[in-house]
Amino acid sequence: MPFLPHTESERSEMLRAIGVKKAEDLFAAIPKSVRFPGLQLPPAVSEPEVMAEMRYLAEANHHAQNAACFLGAGAYHHYIPAAINHLLMRGEFYTAYTPYQPEVSQGTLQSIFEFQTLIAALTGMEVANASHYDGATAAAEAVILALNQNRGRRRVVMSPVLHPQYRQTIRTYLQGAGAHFAGDETPETYSAFQTRSRAKHLATCVDESTAVVVVSYPSFVGEVEDLTSLAEIVHTAGALLAVAVNPIMLGLLKPPGAMGADIVFGEGQPLGIPLSYGGPYLGFFATRQAYLHKMSGRIAGETVDGQGRRGYTLTLAAREQHIKRERASSNICTNQGLMALAATIYLSLMGRRGLRQVAELCYHRCGYAAERLARTPGFQVVSRFPFFNEFILRCPKSVAEINRDLLDRWEIIGGYDLGQDYPCLANHMLLAFTEMTPRGQIDSLAEALAGESL
Amino acid sequence: MTEPTIYELSSPGRAGVSLPALDVDPSTFPPALIRTELPLPQLAESDVVRHFLRLSQWNYSVDKGFYPLGSCTMKYNPKINEDTARLPGFAFVHPLQDPETAQGCLALMYQLQGWLCEISGLAAVSLQPAAGAHGELTGVLMIRAYHHDRGQENRRRMLIPNSAHGTNPASVAMAGMEAVEVPADPEGNIDLAALRTLCDETVAGLMLTNPNTLGLFEENILAVAEAVHGCGGLLYGDGANLNALLGIVRPGDLGFDVMHFNLHKTFSTPHGGGGPGSGPVGAAAQLADFLPAPLVAMIDPGNEADPPLYGYRNPGKSIGRMRAFNGNFGILVRAATYIRMLGADGLRQVAETAVLNANYLRALLKDTYTISHERTCMHEFVAEGRWADAPGVGAGDIAKRLIDYGVHPPTVKFPLIIPDALMIEPTETESKQTLDSFADTMKKIAEEAHTHPELLHDAPHNTPVGRLDEVRAAKQPILTGKLT
Structure with a gap:
């Protein structure tokens, strides 16, 4: 049996030491009527056989390495520098537990400390935690922080162009919390969608019962706007501003911390983490010093040992479930440690110039594609300048139909069908561009779409 | 031993990755939104790899050795x-x-x-x-x-x-x-x-x-x-x-x-x-x-x-x-x-072996440590890390001394209802030799607790850092490093 080292004689010796005849005897406490059910599972296979099976399944998928991928909508096909995987594959990192014993976990702890430092620097905030599960759950935790900070206020204002799945997750998390939601009512027309997706409109939804306003920078549909005036209005009302960001964009554009945001969070997948059909990803979370004790999730801090040597440890545990139980700031325990390490290595490798370069490639190729596709008969780019790495393309027929053709005839994974979330955006596609979609691929996309308008 | 932070290693002008050149006409930037400072470090690929490889070597891990962390099921992870x-x-x-x-x-x-x-x-x-x-x-x-x-x-x-x-x-x-x-x-x-x-x-x-x-x-x-x-x-x-x-x-x-x-x-x-x-x-x-x-x-x-x-x-x-x-x-x-x-038979063997290993270890330790309950255990058991005739020694000290012997400590001080709890879960992937050696070490530590308690109080002795000042970490939190 793989992974079980005992020989028969060792097994017998151990049973003798315990004082039982056979292993079955150790399970006498289990009700006899339901003991040893005999599971109906497929028979075990060997390592080469399981590899063949898994390869068969994997090869049944289309994916971003065998097709040009213009799908984004919250997860992006970016280049993952080779060094990341080599370091993540170190058994010392990936087979370690949560660093509860700091003396034998300095590797993990210092990486978390560096992750916190990098995320705070990138977002323009003062403190960051060790991670959440993903962008959506980080969004829910941001709202919970604000509700705990503003007890008595139960109104949560969300932008309609905050990622639809983040808004759904926030609603699920808060169904027992007595919160009510405003701002993201589904617009009935495209012009209403345009109006409601702006910060100016959102500001009108803020009142004295509002605990938090949650916006996205860039928006779910790629548009970018300055949040400074919104932040002022939110603060005047006594509420907090929480901003979902694309971390790659922060290599190019002003961080929300510089615009008055109180919480900045997001999906860290673009930072060196594979698409992997949706996970494991990385929720990152940063805030101001003032809200540190309300922030959930693990935090590493710098301290010294008895000889004055610098070291790191998990700290401020008094916020956490294993100490505070039902009074904890969240129930979160295991988070996305290894994914945070991937992002730490990614940002270290990219550095100041590399991240800016990736962000510029996304921005300029997106601009090029918008200009190119705007000239394709039957299609219209309806996003407003500026947009970062994505825009909305109005199509002459259903997005599903176009995407089928793109894949079948051109080996292109097309854009996201916005009609799924916004009925007024039926036949509207969200397209994404990165350093992995060179000009040649964009030109092919334009050529392919030209065929669709006939 | 101190490893500089990734920022402390930074040297202006270095880059750790090469990227494609821009292949399209640049678009206009929105001037008011352009970022003027980006406080990220600057390193070569080799700087980054060596930094994280050195850090990795300061971790204990399942790939390195026994990790009897109760309720965490630190079994071997197949490659x-x-x-x-x-x-x-x-x-x-x-x-x-x-x-x-x-x-x-x-x-x-x-x-x-x-x-x-x-x-x-x-x-x-x-x-x-x-x-x-x-x-x-x-x-x-x-x-x-x-x-x-x-x-x-x-x-x-x-x-x-x-x-x-x-x-x-x-x-x-x-x-x-x-x-x-x-x-x-x-x-x-x-x-x-x-x-x-x-x-x-x-x-x-x-x-x-x-x-x-x-x-x-x-x-x-x-x-x-x-x-x-x-x-x-x-x-x-x-x-x-x-x-x-x-x-x-x-x-x-x-x-x-x-x-x-x-x-x-x-x-x-x-x-x-x-x-x-x-x-x-x-x-x-x-x-x-x-x-x-x-x-x-x-x-x-x-x-x-x-x-x-x-x-x-x-x-x-x-x-x-x-x-x-x-x-x-x-x-x-x-x-x-x-x-x-594993299939159905393999999974059942996993459970049986996990329970066998826990009971075996329990049997080896029960004369030295008080075990919480006189019953057959399942995949883990809780021992008390204290003795009336060894005052001043607690579960935390035993845990730290185990590190000196090259073993990851069990879960300590949980569950809360057992004083000085040491929660030990060997898992099914550990051999009899590993369990025997762990039991010997635990007995030796019990002896030291009575004869040389300072060995436990000062432990661990051979790690990159000793016991850390947790109070200072929480009272004067330093949660981000300097951006040099």
Whole structure:
């Protein structure tokens, strides 16, 4: 049996030491009527056989390495520098537990400390935690922080162009919390969608019962706007501003911390983490010093040992479930440690110039594609300048139909069908561009779409 | 030994990666939004690799040695799992692709849902939750939704044994419900009389870890289930300790209505230094309709010529979405690989061996350490790390001294109901030699506690840092490094 080292004689010796005849005897406490059910599972296979099976399944998928991928909508096909995987594959990192014993976990702890430092620097905030599960759950935790900070206020204002799945997750998390939601009512027309997706409109939804306003920078549909005036209005009302960001964009554009945001969070997948059909990803979370004790999730801090040597440890545990139980700031325990390490290595490798370069490639190729596709008969780019790495393309027929053709005839994974979330955006596609979609691929996309308008 | 931070290593002008040149005409920037400072470090690839490799060497890990961390199931993580999860056909699939273009991923998820149903004896499984605590919150929200659906909004109290993980009461509080503690009886079981007194029409359910955190199987489980169901409540199973039950008994057959699995414990996926985990939730038939949306479904069973078609379906009364996208898919691939390699017999051997190893170690240690209960344990047991004739020595000291001997400490000071608890879970992947050697070390430390207690107080001695000033870390928090 793989992974079980005992020989028969060792097994017998151990049973003798315990004082039982056979292993079955150790399970006498289990009700006899339901003991040893005999599971109906497929028979075990060997390592080469399981590899063949898994390869068969994997090869049944289309994916971003065998097709040009213009799908984004919250997860992006970016280049993952080779060094990341080599370091993540170190058994010392990936087979370690949560660093509860700091003396034998300095590797993990210092990486978390560096992750916190990098995320705070990138977002323009003062403190960051060790991670959440993903962008959506980080969004829910941001709202919970604000509700705990503003007890008595139960109104949560969300932008309609905050990622639809983040808004759904926030609603699920808060169904027992007595919160009510405003701002993201589904617009009935495209012009209403345009109006409601702006910060100016959102500001009108803020009142004295509002605990938090949650916006996205860039928006779910790629548009970018300055949040400074919104932040002022939110603060005047006594509420907090929480901003979902694309971390790659922060290599190019002003961080929300510089615009008055109180919480900045997001999906860290673009930072060196594979698409992997949706996970494991990385929720990152940063805030101001003032809200540190309300922030959930693990935090590493710098301290010294008895000889004055610098070291790191998990700290401020008094916020956490294993100490505070039902009074904890969240129930979160295991988070996305290894994914945070991937992002730490990614940002270290990219550095100041590399991240800016990736962000510029996304921005300029997106601009090029918008200009190119705007000239394709039957299609219209309806996003407003500026947009970062994505825009909305109005199509002459259903997005599903176009995407089928793109894949079948051109080996292109097309854009996201916005009609799924916004009925007024039926036949509207969200397209994404990165350093992995060179000009040649964009030109092919334009050529392919030209065929669709006939 | 001190490793500089990544910022301290930075040297202006260095770059660690090469990127394609711009191949299109640049677009205009929005001038007011352009970032003028970007405080990220600047390093060459070799700087970065050496930094993180040096850091890795300061970690203890399962690949390095024995890790008897109670309730964490630090079993060996098969290497094949890492290779299957990284197959390009899995690693590069976008989560929002049309399901027809991701049939391999969906087939794997559909199979895994079915296997987890079979292992747990439950009717349906959602793979969405990202970790155990996330699964707990999911399950508690489902219980709440179930009672609301039946017009019983008054069921707000969730009963939780005092030995439970802290995540249980924290999940209950997040769902807007009230955690009510249930005491244990002298045998380490739930105090049945106390439970029956608490069971009334305000009870939403009972959250139970079985085996519990003392490593003991709840002997009265059928009576416990009857009491909870009798008052209209539901039974939640914390799957943290499922490793002891694989093929031994199915939680569904014991009366559990909803439970979470920890794929990163029971099904061998690595812990990653604190995640990613994966916490699928299983539900009995009457709760299946409340599972998070969407579930993976077989849309068309296919025939001899065409394979089945998989897609998504939303349960009718779903609590909603618990996260973005489709779960920690890469972890699901690892768990599926593991289950496929073990099969039914293998899984039962896993549980039997985990329990054998724990009882063997318990037998070796019971004359030196007080063991919490005089009963056959399951996959773990709790020893007391203190002796009346060795004052001043506690569980924490024993834990730190173990580090000197090259072993990761057990879970210490948990469960809270045992003084100076050392919670020891050897797992099934450890050999007899490892267990014997650990027992010898534990006995030696017990002797040192009496003869040279300072060796324990000063431990560990050979680590990059000694015991850290935790008070200073919390009182004067330094949570980010200098941006040089």
